[in-house]
Amino acid sequence: MRAAEQSVIQRVSQKVIANAVPWALAGVVFLIVPLLLPGFLQGMMSKFLIFAIFSMSYNVVAGYTGLVSLGQAAYFGVAGYAVALLMYHFGIDSLWVTAPIGILMGTVVAAAFGPLVLRVSGLYFLILTFALGRLCYSIAWNVPWLNCPGMQGIAGLPQPNLGFPGFKWSYLSFYFFTLIAFAIAMFLQYRLSKSPFGHSLAGIREGEARMEALGFNVWLHKYIAFIIGGAFAGVAGVLFVYYNRFIEPAHLDIMFSFLPMCMVIIGGPGTLWGPAVGAGVIVFVEYYSSVMIPQRWPLVLGGLFVFAIMFARKGLAVYAASGWRKAEARLWRR
Amino acid sequence: MFLTTLVNGIAYGVVLFLIASGMSIVMGVMGISNLAHGALYMVGAYVGWQVFKGFHWPFIVAVLLGGVAGGLVGLFIERIFLRRLYKQPNEQVLLTFGFVYIITNICLWIWRGWSRLPFTASVLFRPIIIGNQRFAPSRLVLILIGVVLAVGLWYLQDRTRLGAMVRAGMDDKEMAQGLGINMERVSMIVFFIASFIAGLAGVLGAQVMGVNLELGTNILVLALVVVIVGGIGSIQGAFVGGLLIGVVDTFGKALFPQMAMFTIYLAMVIVLVVRPRGLLGRGG
16 A cells, blocks of 8 residues: 555656656756846847747648648748838838738748649659749849848848837847747647647658548648648748848748758657757857858858768657656666 | 850750759659759869869860769769668758758868859860851850760660669669669669769859859759759750750840849749649659
8 A cells, every 4th residue: 555655656756857857957948048148149049949930830841741841931031021021111110010911921922832832742842842932032132122222132120119118129038039939839839749630740741642541631731731831930030030130032042941951850850849959959050160160160060960860860859858768767767 | 146145045054954964863763852963063163173274184184074073972972871861852851951061161171262264175265256146166065065965865864774774763663673673783873973964064064154162052953943844854854944944044134134033933933833743754
């Protein structure tokens, strides 16, 4: 009797610790560490969270659904351009107007491109998404209304106006603003992955023909996942313009489509924390290597990609989780 | 003026064909999206510049050595890394794009950042004048080489034993292996030939575009556009697509300079809306 009670207590406390330690760790990293950092590193933390949201967009499309897209920057950049144009041409800087319109634009463009790209799959899907992203890039490059005079892109954008009198942005307040967006995005990604819809997406990734045979409307599932990916990318694009206060055609281009792809694969595709882990690794490796060895940082970044693919293919988040589980098991055996 | 622009457009199209043919075949045969293909072109272009401008060796030697350099780097990537990533498109894309970063940075290390002007053999300098039209002989030679290579590649793919193995591998890799074809070796040979042509195209293309560090990504983008328009896995498709894009781009730049770039993407999207698998893409 006594032994049974003890084992119940032990099991409950084991479970509490197993869950509490990762949460406490995340709390320290996201809530406490930024308070102690110098301003420019708080800025880097914001950038990291923005790219984490951008990576979630790719994670929904490629990680969960298995659609390898090479044009995720299109939705990111269109949302960013929408905000930048509202600010530059119409003088609207209210957060409550620009953010919804920006996110809506990213979603609408994804919804418009979806039927075109979902006619094909595999390699053709890859290059079709790339082609449409490239079309957006060339439009942004060529249309004068989308550029400041004498340059490519729109510069000198104001910070978003929250509408509270007397409020001024600082690195820290902007960080916590992005943290709220990140938390909401994480929650939505979590709900999505646990929902029946999310499970059918994983089913499509693992065996499309089987899902078709089971009577699922595979095309519609893919299309909705694609639109959700566009919405996530739109959120990231809006935040990125607030952070960067400058947007250029390159933000729609292939390089910016690669970044979330690399982050998701390095972090762990199809996992909850993969995008955030990958975004953290890439943003900070890029930042520190560009500060310490400015001539050689592409070599470091390229080497990181090759290393991650050859030796850590499941993604760092997966390794971290299994490492923690092993450490925990060892803890209780003592 | 029209004729000169047309010749320039076709010459540019031939360079695009050379780049895209290798990429297209590698995609078709091995299912590999090799995003380092543009970087291999750049390696060829730099080696060619070094041999021709640095060592003052003949242009034809520069072209061949550029091809060999591209081929060897490609072979290295395939043998050590890509071979282990069969049927993993996500991973292939990331790995080969990592190599774009690495190769570009190593080229910066060796050759410094300044961009090289277009160069060519001295016999090809003097323009040929027919009537009141002026033609650059380097462009005409380029077109000739392109057509010869296109016919050679088509012959290799459609009329030889190796080509038959390649096509068998495209249709059903497991079945081809079951029939005793060593697909591993076929893949290696195909990858080497594709990389060799990329390096060769680098030196030939340097006559038109010069050599600089942006080539790795710019050429990749152009190659993808041509592969999309022509269709994956088809030599004829790459040839038609390359010429189409080359001519459209050259005329676009001459007629509507403010719409530069936009024209080729517009052409590409139109082709895709009509034929999602490209003009001459293989079925499936």
